[in-house]
Amino acid sequence: MRTYFKANFLFLKEILTHPRAIGAAFPSSKYLARAMVAHIPKLGTGYVVELGPGTGAITKQILRSGIDSKRLIVVEISPRLVKHLKEKFPDVNIVEGNAENLDTLLGDKIANVDCIVSSLPLKSLPKSTVKNIISKIDKVLSIGGVYIQFTYGVFFQKKVLSSKMQHIFSKIVWWNFPPAAVNVAKKILF
Numbered sequence: 001m002r003t004y005f006k007a008n009f010l011f012l013k014e015i016l017t018h019p020r021a022i023g024a025a026f027p028s029s030k031y032l033a034r035a036m037v038a039h040i041p042k043l044g045t046g047y048v049v050e051l052g053p054g055t056g057a058i059t060k061q062i063l064r065s066g067i068d069s070k071r072l073i074v075v076e077i078s079p080r081l082v083k084h085l086k087e088k089f090p091d092v093n094i095v096e097g098n099a100e101n102l103d104t105l106l107g108d109k110i111a112n113v114d115c116i117v118s119s120l121p122l123k124s125l126p127k128s129t130v131k132n133i134i135s136k137i138d139k140v141l142s143i144g145g146v147y148i149q150f151t152y153g154v155f156f157q158k159k160v161l162s163s164k165m166q167h168i169f170s171k172i173v174w175w176n177f178p179p180a181a182v183n184v185a186k187k188i189l190f
């Protein structure tokens, strides 16, 4: 219970200081987290990279779904949230950094990325930032790899995806505030 309030308090602090980077009023619900995690390839050996984990609601479900903590790499830009995540998930590789630099942040792990799970607020980040992030996702994801993204509002702008990605799934999660759309794409071309 204490962790729950701490996470919400931290989230509130971040909204007040970095509203565009947070782009949400509340942490993700467990229903949204489960809907995201359902699309992670569970049997692979490659890395699962989570972008913008915030307070860790989705990180927690990723681990609960059976993904080994050694397979998980989490990238968060806020130093305050990174500190919180490191306390909450001591076994997970938590990287403080900007997803725009995803390739350099991953180093040699770049060669083996099976899945990207993103809570990045694509609708509130500047367009140029979104463009950079999408091109890095394109670059690091293996062929056949899966990109899972939620956005608030029920419409996902498929046009953010490049021609290297094929949109394969869409679902609205109503049990989240506000309701969110989960979208999944597969990398089909180098």
Ligand SMILES: C[S@@+](CC[C@H](N)C(=O)[O-])C[C@H]1O[C@@H](n2cnc3c(N)ncnc32)[C@H](O)[C@@H]1O
Binding pocket: 011, 021, 022, 023, 024, 026, 027, 028, 029, 051, 052, 053, 054, 055, 056, 057, 058, 075, 076, 077, 078, 081, 097, 098, 099, 100, 119, 120, 121, 125
């Ligand atoms: C919608 S919130 C995440 C909500 C999260 N699922 C939760 O339940 O707490 C978006 C997160 O993306 C992070 N973020 C925003 N821009 C980023 C960037 N360029 N690189 C990495 N993280 C970023 C924010 O700091 C924030 O933690």
